[in-house]
Amino acid sequence: SAVISQKPSRDICQRGTSLTIQCQVDSQVTMMFWYRQQPGQSLTLIATANQGSEATYESGFVIDKFPISRPNLTFSTLTVSNMSPEDSSIYLCSVEWAGSASYNEQFFGPGTRLTVL
Amino acid sequence: GESVGLHLPTLSVQEGDNSIINCAYSNSASDYFIWYKQESGKGPQFIIDIRSNMDKRQGQRVTVLLNKTVKHLSLQIAATQPGDSAVYFCAETGGATNKLIFGTGTLLAVQP
Numbered sequence: 001s002a003v004i005s006q007k008p009s010r011d012i013c014q015r016g017t018s019l020t021i022q023c024q025v026d027s028q029v030t031m032m033f034w035y036r037q038q039p040g041q042s043l044t045l046i047a048t049a050n051q052g053s054e055a056t057y058e059s060g061f062v063i064d065k066f067p068i069s070r071p072n073l074t075f076s077t078l079t080v081s082n083m084s085p086e087d088s089s090i091y092l093c094s095v096e097w098a099g100s101a102s103y104n105e106q107f108f109g110p111g112t113r114l115t116v117l
Numbered sequence: 118g119e120s121v122g123l124h125l126p127t128l129s130v131q132e133g134d135n136s137i138i139n140c141a142y143s144n145s146a147s148d149y150f151i152w153y154k155q156e157s158g159k160g161p162q163f164i165i166d167i168r169s170n171m172d173k174r175q176g177q178r179v180t181v182l183l184n185k186t187v188k189h190l191s192l193q194i195a196a197t198q199p200g201d202s203a204v205y206f207c208a209e210t211g212g213a214t215n216k217l218i219f220g221t222g223t224l225l226a227v228q229p
Binding site: 004031033040041042043044045048058092094096105106107108109110111113 | 125151153158159160161162163166206215216217218219220221222
């Protein structure tokens with residue numbers, strides 16, 4: 001399976017600032033995704049990070065608030081811009097691995113726990 | 118028994134008992150389903166999956182059952198252990214998209 005790391009693992013930020021979260025995979029992957037998990041809740045897909053083109057955002061999420069980069073097949077970043085306390089969540093990167101034996105199996109990173117004051 | 122907590126329903130079981138976690142999925146076009154386990158402070162971990170052309174699949178101590186008629190998925194854990202304590206999510210995907218849609222999750226609390 002793919003090994004996924006995220007940086008930072010957690011952060012406490014001030015309102016109005018921005019934070020960039022990095023996701024690194026140890027092998028080339030076809031698809032990378034970013035999810036948000038609000039406290040005590042399930043995971044919600046923010047966007048699909050497309051290599052070499054603009055990310056595909058889900059309803060309720062926009063590029064100005066959550067700009068995403070994916071410069072190659074092993075790395076992506078998610079920026080949470082102009083943060084407010086409502087952005088306090090766990091942000092998770094996931095990948096769909098071409099070597100997976102299971103159809104559409106996704107592996108998740110450990111998450112970045114963000115607290116906005 | 119089951120109870121509804123502030124955000125997540127909770128299933129409390131005794132160590133050694135069997136656990137059954139249920140999930141109602143939303144899209145009749147979904148053709149692939151996954152159960153994930155999420156321990157505190159970690160990302161979701163793949164447990165077991167099933168395709169829509171099957172109604173049962175077994176792993177090590179876990180079994181997933183799929184009832185497409187009523188759009189219901191269940192995860193059975195045999196001989197539940199304290200290390201099984203976590204939040205369990207079902208996820209569905211299918212059709213023209215590979216996007217995962219997650220269910221609300223169930224907190225499994227194993228009592229020693």
